[in-house]
Amino acid sequence: MIYFISYDVSNPKRLNKVAKTLENFGIRIQFSFFECEMEREQLEELKSALLKIINKKEDSLRIYPLCQDCAAKTTSLGNGNIFIPKTFEIL
Amino acid sequence: MIYFISYDVSNPKRLNKVAKTLENFGIRIQFSFFECEMEREQLEELKSALLKIINKKEDSLRIYPLCQDCAAKTTSLGNGNIFIPKTFEIL
Numbered sequence: 001m002i003y004f005i006s007y008d009v010s011n012p013k014r015l016n017k018v019a020k021t022l023e024n025f026g027i028r029i030q031f032s033f034f035e036c037e038m039e040r041e042q043l044e045e046l047k048s049a050l051l052k053i054i055n056k057k058e059d060s061l062r063i064y065p066l067c068q069d070c071a072a073k074t075t076s077l078g079n080g081n082i083f084i085p086k087t088f089e090i091l
Numbered sequence: 092m093i094y095f096i097s098y099d100v101s102n103p104k105r106l107n108k109v110a111k112t113l114e115n116f117g118i119r120i121q122f123s124f125f126e127c128e129m130e131r132e133q134l135e136e137l138k139s140a141l142l143k144i145i146n147k148k149e150d151s152l153r154i155y156p157l158c159q160d161c162a163a164k165t166t167s168l169g170n171g172n173i174f175i176p177k178t179f180e181i182l
Contacts, residue, residue: 078150
């Protein structure tokens with residue numbers, strides 16, 4: 001299943017940790033917006049990792065599932081570029 | 092139908108125009124990420140308005156549809172706050 005994760009993290013250190021964690025699970029579409037294709041177990045693993053990083057009062061993170069049908073209807077305007085970050089395998 | 096729109100616009104003036112335009116169509120979830128509930132015609136109206144603003148080479152904008160099922164499964168971590176911007180009616 002595809003999940004979109006967007007976040008608002010005010011503290012730069014936490015912001016970087018959140019991005020680094022998400023890079024292990026998916027592709028950075030925009031500065032604070034990731035696209036992750038994963039199974040339920042991985043999503044739970046990701047959520048618990050993120051919960052250890054964020055400040056629950058200050059930071060906001062949203063996880064949007066995108067079914068096959070919705071994913072197929074996604075469109076882009078402009079260059080449609082996405083960040084090409086380094087992706088890491090979970091060993 | 093709910094649509095998520097995320098964008099990467101390098102030029103501050105265009106960035107502001109894109110945000111102002113999107114504020115007429117939905118709610119700002121994060122800095123460059125909007126949630127818009129609209130019909131097909133409004134989506135087309137929005138797309139043509141945005142295409143007049145963005146620089147197709149430099150800027151990137153993505154439109155993700157979210158069906159009822161996916162929308163219902165959206166989760167948030169942390170304060171789950173969303174920006175509460177001024178919303179404008181289209182007269």
